Amino acid sequence: MHETDSMVMEFSVPNTLESEIDELITHYPEKRSVTLMALHALQAHFGFVSDAGIEWIAQKLDQTPLAVLELVTFYPMFSREPLGKFHFRICRTLSCALNGSEKIYWALCEQLGLDKNVHKRQTTPDGRFTVEFVECLACCNKGPVLFLNEDFHENMTEESVSKLLTICNGDNSSERKGTGK
């Protein structure tokens, strides 16, 4: 695990989040089942899943940290690193692709100075934007579709994605919007 002890010390889960997880524990006959929902809750709050977060969940649910980590690494929606304030997830799969999702992806990457040939998650050096191709988002009739943070956008064009980017660029608030909280 690659965080220093001092960082682990700084990690603290607010009471509201902890009680959210305590409530989730009542939903299942076995504590382990809560792991996935707890990861969602932590990622929504902290923006990513840290080593300290994994250890906290493990302790809370009487699991080994490895049992938590193996879920984090399996599911594409979790991130081990902080994501940009603006996180674009563009659908790459067939119906969206047939309607030009690649062009949307390329346009975004080019305007943000990212490598358009990389499909994996990329974050701009200033840490403001994260862009990634994801698999089918189950809205094939409105393709190409994308998520900007937790907001869903349909029937995207190169123009509309540029407009989204302009809005993001004009947003100087420090708070990350739409974290699904």
Added chain:
Amino acid sequence: MPQKNRLILKNLDNKDYNNTLSCYLEEGGYETLKKALSLKEKTTQDGKKLSPQQQLRDEVKASGLRGRGGAGFSTGLKWSFVNRASGKPIYLVCNCDESEPGTFKDRQIVHKDPHQLIEGMIISCFANDVHLAYIYIRGEFNEGAKILNRALDEARSRNLLGKNILDSGYDLEIYIHRGAGAYICGEETGALSSLEGYRPQPRLKPPYFPAALGLYMCPTIVNNVETLCAVKHVIEIGASQYAKLGIPSDPGTRIVGVSGQVRNPGYFEVEIGKITLGQIINDLAGGPRSGRQIKAIIPGGSSSKVLRADEKVTLKTKNPDGTFSEKVVDVFDLPYDSDSIAAAGSMSGSGGIVVIDDSTSMVEVAANVSEFYVHESCGQCTPCREGTRWMSKILKRILAGNGRRADVDELARISQNIMNGRSLCAFGEAASWPIESYVLKFRDEFLALCAAAEDSRKEIWGEAGINRFA
């Protein structure tokens, strides 16, 4: 118009309709649940006592309803497999992982009419003596999960859920469990592993049939969102009435989604088998875009085998006197039901129709679909984990202009080595059926790219350099 047979989609796109409980109640919502909960024990002519639960299960079985998630298995039969003698609790899991590319029907129900799903679930749970149920919803349906949570709270506040539902003495709790972006969670045992907090790797069947050894090793029913909604309608109108819709082997209505290169992509509830593939694509979805011709149709989600637009299909029909007659039909005249699509060598699967027109290269389609399965293979079985990557690598190589003529047969060969039960779950088939079908049915397109690549290498390096890459 075939759309007149709207059961599940009856209200959800009406202008004045929204997803709140009050709106659902105004449209007669939860009346079917009341009816189900007030059933009395019945005695058959031969003196057998039928509990209300048994009556409901019999009704669903008699309706002939087939699951709408993809496999098309009889819902009544699935329920009848549940081990009721184990003494363990029985769980029900609603599969709302909707992640088969081309499928977007459950999303509409969850977003626009969540109470219909909840009512269907409560009825199904009551019928199967379930007291704890989960909705396994894919992580990307963040909005859907919020809507469902709110709807569940509304239902609890009116005693439609919780302890002693509507004073019937029946207790049920339903919780939401969110996935996190993995297609394999749509596989029923994968969903169960995920619910238990393990990696969502599918389990070996036998012995891990959910009906016997499902969630927490207890008997479990896993049903798709649309199936559970259909159960509500079966109970509402009665099995005999429901079975009049559609065709005997595949009764009722189902929601098909048309996407890809058509004018009006969308979702349509159709009477099964009473509408052709052509009517769905051309009349409901507006047909090909101007100046374009349809080249290929994926009839039931990306896992189904592709159909060529110029294909002819031999349909066997049973005559009233019991004999069979054969009829050769155009692909567009194929009735949309599981048997007819199966006769064409494919499947109606999840009802997601993807239309591909003549502006698109089938090699690109293959590469796109293949990349999906590479990303989504859970990695448990070697043929699937390695085979999907191998195929994807070859397809990318062909697209990059580095193909070889032998690649075409190689792709078909690898497909054969992933399918046929060589993997633990049906993902192996789902990943290899489409790729093999593209290669076999559009061999010319693949071969043309490979031949051009070989020829250009031959030009540079001569005969010996055909397999030399820059």
